Amino acid sequence: MPAIAEKNVRWVKHPKLSLAEQIYLPTIAQGMVTTISHLVKTLTGTNSIQTQQYPEQKPSLPPHYRGVHRLNRDEQGRVKCVSCYMCSTACPANCIDIVAAPSPWPDREKYPELFVIDELRCIYCGMCEQACPVDAIELTTIFDLTGMSREDMMFDKEKLLSVFDQTVAMGTDPVRTKGGRLSVAAEPAGSGLTTSSSAQS
Amino acid sequence: MATVLVNDISVDIGDEKLNCVQAAQRAGVTIPHYCWHPALSVVASCRMCLVMVGEKKPDGSIAMQPKVVPGCQTPVKDGTVIQTMDPMATTAQKATLENLLLNHPLDCPVCDKAGECLLQDYSFKFGNASSRMVDEKNTPPNKPDIGANVSLFTDRCIMCSRCVRFTREVAGTAELHVVQRGNHSEIDIFPGHPLDNKLATNVVDLCPVGALASKDFLYKQRVWNLKTVNSVCTGCSTGCSIHLDTNKDVVYRLRPRFNPRAQGHFMCDEGRLGYHQVNSSQRFRKPLERGESGTRPIEWSAAVASVDRGFRQVSGVDPGNAWFVLSPFLTLEEAWLLASYARSVSPFVRIVSGPVPRVGEDDTYPKDRKGRPASNIKFTIRAEKCPNRKGVETIVSHFQKTPLSFGDLLQACDAGSAHFVYVTGGYSSAHPGFRVDDADKLSKVPNLIVHDLMPSALTDRANIVIPSAAFSEKEGTYVNHAGLAQSTVAGCVPLRGMRTDGQVFLDLLGRKGLVRAEEIRKEIGKAVSVLAALAQGSTGEFGVFTGSGS
Numbered sequence A: 001m002p003a004i005a006e007k008n009v010r011w012v013k014h015p016k017l018s019l020a021e022q023i024y025l026p027t028i029a030q031g032m033v034t035t036i037s038h039l040v041k042t043l044t045g046t047n048s049i050q051t052q053q054y055p056e057q058k059p060s061l062p063p064h065y066r067g068v069h070r071l072n073r074d075e076q077g078r079v080k081c082v083s084c085y086m087c088s089t090a091c092p093a094n095c096i097d098i099v100a101a102p103s104p105w106p107d108r109e110k111y112p113e114l115f116v117i118d119e120l121r122c123i124y125c126g127m128c129e130q131a132c133p134v135d136a137i138e139l140t141t142i143f144d145l146t147g148m149s150r151e152d153m154m155f156d157k158e159k160l161l162s163v164f165d166q167t168v169a170m171g172t173d174p175v176r177t178k179g180g181r182l183s184v185a186a187e188p189a190g191s192g193l194t195t196s197s198s199a200q201s
Numbered sequence B: 001m002a003t004v005l006v007n008d009i010s011v012d013i014g015d016e017k018l019n020c021v022q023a024a025q026r027a028g029v030t031i032p033h034y035c036w037h038p039a040l041s042v043v044a045s046c047r048m049c050l051v052m053v054g055e056k057k058p059d060g061s062i063a064m065q066p067k068v069v070p071g072c073q074t075p076v077k078d079g080t081v082i083q084t085m086d087p088m089a090t091t092a093q094k095a096t097l098e099n100l101l102l103n104h105p106l107d108c109p110v111c112d113k114a115g116e117c118l119l120q121d122y123s124f125k126f127g128n129a130s131s132r133m134v135d136e137k138n139t140p141p142n143k144p145d146i147g148a149n150v151s152l153f154t155d156r157c158i159m160c161s162r163c164v165r166f167t168r169e170v171a172g173t174a175e176l177h178v179v180q181r182g183n184h185s186e187i188d189i190f191p192g193h194p195l196d197n198k199l200a201t202n203v204v205d206l207c208p209v210g211a212l213a214s215k216d217f218l219y220k221q222r223v224w225n226l227k228t229v230n231s232v233c234t235g236c237s238t239g240c241s242i243h244l245d246t247n248k249d250v251v252y253r254l255r256p257r258f259n260p261r262a263q264g265h266f267m268c269d270e271g272r273l274g275y276h277q278v279n280s281s282q283r284f285r286k287p288l289e290r291g292e293s294g295t296r297p298i299e300w301s302a303a304v305a306s307v308d309r310g311f312r313q314v315s316g317v318d319p320g321n322a323w324f325v326l327s328p329f330l331t332l333e334e335a336w337l338l339a340s341y342a343r344s345v346s347p348f349v350r351i352v353s354g355p356v357p358r359v360g361e362d363d364t365y366p367k368d369r370k371g372r373p374a375s376n377i378k379f380t381i382r383a384e385k386c387p388n389r390k391g392v393e394t395i396v397s398h399f400q401k402t403p404l405s406f407g408d409l410l411q412a413c414d415a416g417s418a419h420f421v422y423v424t425g426g427y428s429s430a431h432p433g434f435r436v437d438d439a440d441k442l443s444k445v446p447n448l449i450v451h452d453l454m455p456s457a458l459t460d461r462a463n464i465v466i467p468s469a470a471f472s473e474k475e476g477t478y479v480n481h482a483g484l485a486q487s488t489v490a491g492c493v494p495l496r497g498m499r500t501d502g503q504v505f506l507d508l509l510g511r512k513g514l515v516r517a518e519e520i521r522k523e524i525g526k527a528v529s530v531l532a533a534l535a536q537g538s539t540g541e542f543g544v545f546t547g548s549g550s
């Protein structure tokens, strides 16, 4: 790294604190005003902020929320993932582990024999969802996941498929499956992967 | 001296006979090409390498031909001018790629070649982003049974015919051919004659796309997750240069690495699949000591101390009763360290080289139609199934002035005059080095130390077993049949808690620090005159010839 020439360095001094700032009292009083005004509003019932009674009352989150993953199923209930490793390649936390195998179905070449996401390591960035060429992995609105051990938080293929079933049953599909446009490869067979027209449709 | 102008870069090609693709390579310019391969005949069928070619006249003017020509088929001479960026050339390249992609399934997400696919690379660099194809694509069925080790994804094929020419020109067995015509051309075999020659999997490396896939590697890894180091195949004394592909310290694949001094472009299937032993769960992980109540694992330091104690005890009485067997699977550096250890105690300790597994005769390719070897040899699978006989024998003869053989050791075992024997192994389980009756003879030795990878008849009879590291886990040098010394780099760290062979020998020698093959190589180069070529430490990409050649 080249050293910075002295003439290019600008020295900045901390601003000096005034007496009022040094004794803090005005700032504290300012803060108390906010607190007391809220207290008054609450006591008189004019406060617009509501406290939600979580966990008795669950928040309804927008469908683009990035919570626990799910692995989608196709129309025949099979795992949609084709084991391309795009998600695990994109994942900045390196928390997706896939073991691919030749698929048992004639219409597909490859499927995931094992698919494990370490939900503790995941940073819920959603890159996996963006990388997937067949929209097989999505982040759901489920955010309150708990487990008794680290192993409990390693979600395997069955668990991730069960999250799909659960979210479908609850009617909280993520935004892409719900209304968003699926990626080209996930469109129904016959629309073609390559024709530029289908990419725009 | 001949000068060629490639995109206005002038390159001097000497008096070599090159085509445009090669000349451009020298100038650092890529001319995309599929069907041309330096080891195969020129067919100029894929039309990917179309470029503008012209000539610089003595008066300095340049006369270009008014059309594009296939660069792979056009030789260059002094004054040849090649233009790859000319609009006519780039349009032709674009059109070729569009044509190749007409029927291509574009299933890169599930294609094993993705990441090292020339169709991907060239499409990205030279092609179009979209296709005008509106008709249904051809979807010929896959042919998973085209060969024992090879599978064909028919629809991905771009008909470059490299695989066909390989089986005809290099293997000579000619299993593959093109059936049908035009858009419906397919690669196929004759019924009942699968692609099963001993070089078959090379077609997978040759295939520029994901049409031919190695069944061994299929779906195991995505290639961009692999780490590659330069290594050497230890399957036979040809010593093919290879790429060793690993991920998280597991070996997934060996691929041939071009080396004009060793083997050329290819490698045999047995060597390619020979790495499986490395990943075997049967490998020893801890030193074992045999007591009255069977074997028990012991600490490394205890094993080293116990070997050293046993050796010094025997050589204190009569050093001629202590023997060291240097396996032809050891690297030069390991052999040097172990022999130095033996000599450091007494000059009368006996050092012999281990048995050399041999299978039949050298197997040369191409074969003729009846499977007999032809005269223009392009590849040889050697009968000697070990990588370093020459190197280890050189080291042994440096230390052991009166030559002894492994047979002498067996006789000494029978005569009861071998009291301490240190045997190194590392043989592949397909070609074991020690027969059961050798092991029986060696079992008479009161203190038998066996340094090996996997359980065998010999390790069952050892007093102390020390685990070996596999070739992929250590760095070192191998000297092939022709005296070519090639050094390797470790692709993975040894199994958890393991020590490499060289480290054990350093510990025995009481030398501090880690094994640094390069330093030891320099040491060997200075001390052993036939190996003087090693004195500069590095053997370079292609290896160096040593004086121990034939």
Ligand code: SF4
Binding pocket: A087, A090, A091, A092, A093, A094, A095, A096, A117, A121, A122, A123, A124, A125, A126, A127, A128, A129
């Ligand atoms: S959300 Fe981000 S961190 Fe989590 S698995 Fe997906 S890519 Fe990885």
Ligand code: SF4
Binding pocket: A080, A081, A082, A083, A084, A085, A086, A087, A088, A098, A128, A131, A132, A133, A134, A135, A136, A137
């Ligand atoms: S990106 Fe999608 S299809 Fe590919 S491995 Fe991940 S989930 Fe499966």
Ligand code: SF4
Binding pocket: B104, B105, B106, B107, B108, B109, B111, B112, B113, B114, B115, B117, B118, B119, B120, B156, B209, B210, B211
């Ligand atoms: S051959 Fe190449 S372009 Fe074709 S699917 Fe495989 S990786 Fe993609």
Ligand code: SF4
Binding pocket: B156, B157, B158, B159, B160, B161, B162, B163, B164, B187, B203, B206, B207, B208, B209, B211, B212
């Ligand atoms: S299978 Fe591969 S090597 Fe053979 S012709 Fe097709 S693309 Fe070329």
Ligand code: FES
Binding pocket: B032, B033, B034, B035, B036, B043, B044, B045, B046, B047, B048, B049, B050, B070, B071, B072, B073
């Ligand atoms: S590489 Fe020249 S035509 Fe195929």
